[in-house]
Amino acid sequence: MNERDWDKVADTFEKEIFNVPANDTKGIILDWVERLATPDAVATDLGCGVGRTLPMLADRYAHVYAVDVSSQCLDVAAKANPLRSNIEYVHADLSKDRNSYPATDVVLCINTLLNAALEVREPLIDRTCRSVKKGGHLLLVVPSLNSTLLTAYRHLQWNLRDGMDARDAQKAAALNGKGLEHGIVHIDGVPTKHYLKEELEALFTARGFTVLDIDKIEYPWTTEFDAPPRWMKAPYPWDWFVAAQRVR
Ligand SMILES: C[S@@+](CC[C@H](N)C(=O)[O-])C[C@H]1O[C@@H](n2cnc3c(N)ncnc32)[C@H](O)[C@@H]1O
Numbered sequence: 132m133n134e135r136d137w138d139k140v141a142d143t144f145e146k147e148i149f150n151v152p153a154n155d156t157k158g159i160i161l162d163w164v165e166r167l168a169t170p171d172a173v174a175t176d177l178g179c180g181v182g183r184t185l186p187m188l189a190d191r192y193a194h195v196y197a198v199d200v201s202s203q204c205l206d207v208a209a210k211a212n213p214l215r216s217n218i219e220y221v222h223a224d225l226s227k228d229r230n231s232y233p234a235t236d237v238v239l240c241i242n243t244l245l246n247a248a249l250e251v252r253e254p255l256i257d258r259t260c261r262s263v264k265k266g267g268h269l270l271l272v273v274p275s276l277n278s279t280l281l282t283a284y285r286h287l288q289w290n291l292r293d294g295m296d297a298r299d300a301q302k303a304a305a306l307n308g309k310g311l312e313h314g315i316v317h318i319d320g321v322p323t324k325h326y327l328k329e330e331l332e333a334l335f336t337a338r339g340f341t342v343l344d345i346d347k348i349e350y351p352w353t354t355e356f357d358a359p360p361r362w363m364k365a366p367y368p369w370d371w372f373v374a375a376q377r378v379r
Pocket residue numbers: 137148150151152177178179180181182183198199200201204223224225226227240241242243255
């Protein structure tokens with residue numbers, strides 16, 4: 132999705148875009164945000180969207196840069212936080228612009244590194260990393276490729292339980308395979324990058340980070356299927372949460 136696509140969803144964001152922080156029932160994101168907060172620390176919300184995590188940051192950090200490629204989303208975010216004067220809104224395309232905000236102590240980046248095109252995603256990842264001060268921390272959430280494959284397995288299992296023969300059951304549960312070997316999964320027709328845990332470790336280590344924690348933010352099966360059967364329980368689908376410190 133590009134700038135115009137994100138602008139278009141600004142008004143219907145809550146309905147269309149899955150709310151990660153609201154579904155982080157174990158409070159993994161909040162826990163790390165609080166752990167790293169000091170009275171004069173500065174944070175960035177990279178790809179802040181309509182600002183769901185801005186109150187969490189602004190209430191705990193001295194200053195917050197709210198960065199997004201969509202000026203419409205930034206407008207909605209600013210209107211939702213009129214009294215939080217320590218938030219600075221920055222319109223920037225991280226895949227192109229030189230950063231128009233400084234590197235900060237903490238960078239929170241929830242489901243922003245999704246672009247399927249490598250030539251867009253690589254600069255996006257590089258700039259995300261450079262947005263963290265040396266010694267600072269990156270708190271990242273990205274879709275999990277492992278979770279997508281688990282969902283496909285659950286779909287197959289469900290089909291077989293419903294009496295489909297093996298061939299039809301596999302066909303009906305198949306993923307659109309184009310780009311799957313590179314973690315590209317089509318969500319509502321939009322090619323979306325998904326990550327392996329090991330890939331995240333390698334990716335951030337190569338960019339001068341020490342990975343401190345990789346955890347699952349788990350969701351109920353209703354996030355994947357309209358009416359999942361009662362037997363469909365743990366393991367649940369998840370996004371990856373990464374906490375990493377920039378060491379060089
Ligand atoms: C899935 S939404 C997540 C928004 C928010 N982090 C949340 O959890 O609600 C992805 C956000 O990343 C922003 N984004 C995507 N590509 C970007 C880019 N190249 N530069 C800056 N922001 C970008 C979009 O405008 C959108 O607001």
